[in-house]
Amino acid sequence: MKKFIAVLLVCLLSVSVFGCGGGSGKGDDDAAVIKIGGIGPLTGDYATYGVSVKNGAQIAVDEINEAGGVNGFKFELLFEDDQADPEKAVNAYAKLIDDGMNVSLGCVTSGACVAVTEEIKKDGLLMLTPSGSQLECTQYDNCFRVCFQDPDQGKYSADFIKEKAVGTKVAIIYDKSNPYSVGIYDSFIAEAEAVGLEVVTAQAFTDQSNTDFSVQLQAVKGSGADLLFLPIYAQEAAYILTQADAIDLDVIFFGVDGMDGILEKIGEDNIALTEGVMLLTPFAADSQDEKVVNFVTKYKAAYNMTPDQFAADGYDAIYIIKAAIEQAGITEIGDGFNEALVAAMVQITVDGVTGSMQWTADGEPAKNATAVVIKDGVYVAFE
Amino acid sequence: MDFLSTLISGLSLGSIYALIALGYTMVYGIAKMLNFAHGDIIMVAAFTVYVFATVLKLPAAATIPLAVLFCMLLGVTIERIAYKPLRKAPPLSVLITAIGVSYFLQNLALLIFGSNQKSFPKIINIPALKLGQLTIKGESIATLSVSIVIMLALTLFISRSKMGKAMRAVSEDKEAAELMGINVNQTISVTFAIGSALAVAAGVFYGATYNFIGPYTGSMPGIKAFVAAVFGGIGSIPGAMLGGILLGVIENLSKAYISTELSDAIVFAVLIIILYVKPTGLLGRKTNEKV
Numbered sequence: 001m002k003k004f005i006a007v008l009l010v011c012l013l014s015v016s017v018f019g020c021g022g023g024s025g026k027g028d029d030d031a032a033v034i035k036i037g038g039i040g041p042l043t044g045d046y047a048t049y050g051v052s053v054k055n056g057a058q059i060a061v062d063e064i065n066e067a068g069g070v071n072g073f074k075f076e077l078l079f080e081d082d083q084a085d086p087e088k089a090v091n092a093y094a095k096l097i098d099d100g101m102n103v104s105l106g107c108v109t110s111g112a113c114v115a116v117t118e119e120i121k122k123d124g125l126l127m128l129t130p131s132g133s134q135l136e137c138t139q140y141d142n143c144f145r146v147c148f149q150d151p152d153q154g155k156y157s158a159d160f161i162k163e164k165a166v167g168t169k170v171a172i173i174y175d176k177s178n179p180y181s182v183g184i185y186d187s188f189i190a191e192a193e194a195v196g197l198e199v200v201t202a203q204a205f206t207d208q209s210n211t212d213f214s215v216q217l218q219a220v221k222g223s224g225a226d227l228l229f230l231p232i233y234a235q236e237a238a239y240i241l242t243q244a245d246a247i248d249l250d251v252i253f254f255g256v257d258g259m260d261g262i263l264e265k266i267g268e269d270n271i272a273l274t275e276g277v278m279l280l281t282p283f284a285a286d287s288q289d290e291k292v293v294n295f296v297t298k299y300k301a302a303y304n305m306t307p308d309q310f311a312a313d314g315y316d317a318i319y320i321i322k323a324a325i326e327q328a329g330i331t332e333i334g335d336g337f338n339e340a341l342v343a344a345m346v347q348i349t350v351d352g353v354t355g356s357m358q359w360t361a362d363g364e365p366a367k368n369a370t371a372v373v374i375k376d377g378v379y380v381a382f383e
Numbered sequence: 384m385d386f387l388s389t390l391i392s393g394l395s396l397g398s399i400y401a402l403i404a405l406g407y408t409m410v411y412g413i414a415k416m417l418n419f420a421h422g423d424i425i426m427v428a429a430f431t432v433y434v435f436a437t438v439l440k441l442p443a444a445a446t447i448p449l450a451v452l453f454c455m456l457l458g459v460t461i462e463r464i465a466y467k468p469l470r471k472a473p474p475l476s477v478l479i480t481a482i483g484v485s486y487f488l489q490n491l492a493l494l495i496f497g498s499n500q501k502s503f504p505k506i507i508n509i510p511a512l513k514l515g516q517l518t519i520k521g522e523s524i525a526t527l528s529v530s531i532v533i534m535l536a537l538t539l540f541i542s543r544s545k546m547g548k549a550m551r552a553v554s555e556d557k558e559a560a561e562l563m564g565i566n567v568n569q570t571i572s573v574t575f576a577i578g579s580a581l582a583v584a585a586g587v588f589y590g591a592t593y594n595f596i597g598p599y600t601g602s603m604p605g606i607k608a609f610v611a612a613v614f615g616g617i618g619s620i621p622g623a624m625l626g627g628i629l630l631g632v633i634e635n636l637s638k639a640y641i642s643t644e645l646s647d648a649i650v651f652a653v654l655i656i657i658l659y660v661k662p663t664g665l666l667g668r669k670t671n672e673k674v
Contacts, residue, residue, distance in 0.1 A: 209643075215389060216643060218388050248518060
């Protein structure tokens with residue numbers, strides 16, 4: 001028996017050795033490949049985010065390779081699962097480095113992304129997170145992002161509501177125990193004051209009391225608000241929508257990226273309650289823009305579903321990396337590759353499916369925010 | 384107007400607390416132990432209903448009796464496995480075990496159903512009552528009436544039935560009850576079975592009122608209901624009812640008129656004051672320890 005196990009182990013060992021040998025041989029042959037490494041939840045509760053980013057990025061990689069690549073390079077997408085867990089993300093990052101990653105997409109979720117920035121800082125790679133919205137995701141010079149940073153969403157929301165006259169009297173319900181929600185709330189209030197948008201009431205809750213919103217909703221009803229701003233996550237928004245329906249609250253519900261996923265959270269029975277709900281996002285899948293139509297068609301054909309914000313961010317991230325490589329005029333991977341890419345990031349302008357973007361040295365994108373409105377369970381661009 | 388609607392939503396919240404508190408107080412009154420897993424049995428009950436109604440697509444009339452049966456079995460099993468071996472152990476050990484059971488149930492649900500909240504099937508359809516500007520949710524009326532009916536039925540059961548007599552005897556003195564020919568283990572099992580059946584009622588009304596359930600659904604309402612039971616005088620069935628209703632109303636009034644973030648702190652402050660003035664709770668009886 002012992003002998004058998006020993007033989008088995010030897011067999012396994014030799015297989016793994018040969019496996020490794022094969023892998024590195026292939027790497028040597030294909031010197032003209034730029035490996036882009038992504039990390040995100042592909043399994044677990046947040047899997048939809050990671051899967052969307054991966055799918056979106058893969059479409060862009062395939063498109064670029066079909067069109068002949070960039071400066072003689074082909075792209076290859078490597079993607080590791082982190083289940084949105086910072087510790088797993090750091091391990092996944094180490095694996096990607098071992099696999100020869102040249103450019104990093106950071107992580108899909110904020111917490112994991114912040115953990116990985118520490119490693120990125122040491123290694124000096126260009127990191128471009130598609131969807132890590134927390135402020136610290138871009139805390140180092142070589143870190144950039146495609147999406148808006150958290151607090152900015154409050155400012156953009158206030159501007160949008162004022163400009164398009166979506167509402168005139170705004171009520172807010174936010175989560176005082178969540179830095180994401182408080183950050184957006186603060187920037188919304190500051191901008192509302194600056195542009196002269198009237199905030200009639202602001203109601204708070206905490207993660208200890210996030211199921212019963214009857215009192216807050218009653219206060220909103222009593223305040224005469226015509227718009228309810230919800231800088232919170234989709235689950236709490238689902239509670240609010242069902243409870244607002246019970247007291248016949250007649251307002252426009254306006255959320256930010258945390259609201260993405262409301263259709264799934266609220267369940268089929270209550271889907272009618274999302275009719276007319278708006279959320280701030282730079283991407284609307286039904287847009288007639290040529291690029292968006294192309295992306296949505298390909299995405300639907302490949303994965304049989306409509307791309308969401310995360311998929312669009314993943315798609316754009318790849319084209320941004322392409323633009324940076326072209327701008328820097330890189331033709332080989334060698335010394336100075338990382339520095340040249342990072343330097344190019346602040347010089348480029350990319351017209352992607354999430355709008356036209358430019359970057360500051362802080363790593364923040366400047367782009368226009370638009371909003372979508374839910375009609376019959378589908379996101380439609382707000383006119 | 385605002386005051387009235389706050390009061391009504393407080394009553395609706397309070398009646399859910401009351402329904403949970405009835406289960407707490409029942410088990411405490413008889414078995415003299417704090418079953419901290421009661422809140423999680425409510426969560427399990429809600430998920431059982433969810434599985435029967437959504438996954439197996441059974442009609443509502445079959446769902447609830449099946450869930451009651453399942454949870455009674457679960458309650459009795461938990462009692463047999465976790466609490467019975469500790470019958471002679473100090474109360475603290477039993478309390479810690481109950482907390483362990485609570486975490487076990489939460490994590491089991493997390494493993495099976497994931498952390499995403501599930502939309503609870505609409506098995507109770509009662510139209511809302513509209514009085515001018517005022518809307519009273521159908522579920523709130525149902526919760527309140529069911530809590531009152533259960534409270535009355537439990538009080539009658541314990542004071543009139545033979546089993547109820549046995550329960551009271553066990554609660555007074557286990558050894559003496561045994562000497563009188565009462566099967567103590569069986570009596571405690573029945574208590575747990577009834578407590579778990581009450582949890583199904585609480586789980587169904589919680590789900591119907593809030594529409595979503597998750598693995599941690601039972602924990603906060605469970606703690607609040609425990610507070611309600613202590614508030615009303617733990618062990619007293621009308622006390623649990625009164626405590627639950629008062630807790631819900633105080634919570635909502637303090638949310639509306641003082642601060643939405645501080646409401647929990649205010650609720651607990653009121654509890655401390657009540658216990659300071661009346662250590663046995665509002666309707667609690669003072670028992671003399673025989674030494």
